[in-house]
Amino acid sequence: MLGQSIRARIEAMLPRGLSAWAEAAKSWRPRVKSRLERFADRRAFWAAFVGRAWAGAERAPEEADFEALLAGTPERRGGSVTLVGAGPGDPELLTMKAVRALQTATIILHDDLVAPEILDLARREAVRIAVGKRGHGPSVRQSEIDSRLVALAQAGETVVRLKGGDPLIFGRATEEIEACRAAGIAVEIIPGISAAQGAAAALGFSLTERRVARRIQFVTGHGADGELPADLDWSSVADPAATTIVYMPRATMSQFAAAAIAAGLDPATPALAVANATRADQNHVAASLASIAGLAEGLPAGAPVILIVGQVARSATEAVKLLRAA
């Protein structure tokens, strides 16, 4: 029965069109054999076929696919870049689309903080390269990452740029997208669950709430120079009916709290700092805005942290107790 259930689930996970590609493989085999004499060429054909089948699983294979594969795989000739969101930490929070991208990549450029269990989802032969630590200043310069992406795609690689959380939320995606476009390279983006979404789900509360939180906002505690951004709109942070999430808040948390209070936010506003959200070693402290920074210093050094400020955080401590009891 477990076997049956596994098969049913696998069927649901596999793209519907894949069986059409398997059929095509069967019917193309004699032609491939007659048109490609060398074993190595046939092997290359079928390797490219697999990549194409996964990439095009939503549609049926056509004669044009056969010809394109025969002419040399366009993926290997043109290369491509896909920005992929790795989610907050739990490998199960990757989207199915992200997993598929990892499994068609030939090279993966990933943030240092992406967990090994997530990299394990990629195909074995893919080359993995760590670039940059989020939240602690890049270990590789952004411009260098941009040029590497372009150079690898130009060399024909199927490149995945794997970023923690959602690449479109404080992921510096614009620089990479623009660099690729300027070089004429196709870019695809696969969104990811952002840390705030993961943390709230793990701690069991909603980020919006009819009565008390009709606006959510994401800001960064870490500007271009590593300082709290000078041009943050503090009146928007002072709004008592908003949920504010601060990404990369560690270095500037006490400054942030002081400035928010100075702008008019109640020092008693609930605040929650979550480290390693959704990972097995998730850890958090809950307090008032006025005292959160002191408590957050106790969170593990080097761990990625987010700060959630607003009435929605009020129930977090209680919620955790209930979840544990359940």
Add this chain to the structure above:
Amino acid sequence: MLGQSIRARIEAMLPRGLSAWAEAAKSWRPRVKSRLERFADRRAFWAAFVGRAWAGAERAPEEADFEALLAGTPERRGGSVTLVGAGPGDPELLTMKAVRALQTATIILHDDLVAPEILDLARREAVRIAVGKRGHGPSVRQSEIDSRLVALAQAGETVVRLKGGDPLIFGRATEEIEACRAAGIAVEIIPGISAAQGAAAALGFSLTERRVARRIQFVTGHGADGELPADLDWSSVADPAATTIVYMPRATMSQFAAAAIAAGLDPATPALAVANATRADQNHVAASLASIAGLAEGLPAGAPVILIVGQVARSATEAVKLLRAA
């Protein structure tokens, strides 16, 4: 080779611990046979075993699991509720965790707008019940949904409450979480890709940008009474360095634009209304804030729409052209 590649991908998708459960099934079989005489009881044991294996795939099965299953499955006795994010539309944008929840559910209460292809990911025998249309006023009252969740879980069902996007972002999750907790029912939350994340990824731009968008905010165009919320913080919307995303904006878009402009936002600010984000029938219009509402009227009636306002939307039209050309 396609077969090999499929197997490798399946292995990556399957929880690592599942093989330990398969081993346990083998070694427990004689004991189950001797302790449960009736075929129906053994069948029930193994059905519950499968659910438990998937739910506990990260850990190895223990003797306590055997005893609990033998005593009658706690899931069937206690029942549970899992709030699951269905993502913006593309079934591939569900997380692996969401797919797994759909495949262990006995009953699924879903928003009307959740696509049939997403419901297809659930196991065949699960009962599917449509409740409520997002953005067009609930067809089932929230309090009724709350009581149904509680009653079903109390009856021993494994209930999934499937919501479009992320249940924690304008998903009215708080009411459902609180109703369950008040009744002593275990609630789990699985986040989803929100419409804004999906739309930006599909159109190829980042929601944040170093120079022009250091703050993102999500607001709703649809308050408790279906009107534009009266207490929205308009000065935060008027901030030219923010990206503002309006959920359920259709009925109040011209009011929203007028109020934002009255609060000081440049009428020429780029704006983008996206219908059916990430679905095959995705559709969008791009314009200035001053003229977006008129154009958005042309979007398909009944389709879910989000409005994105800010400098990040400037490149959307151009980006789409590039993506198509690629």
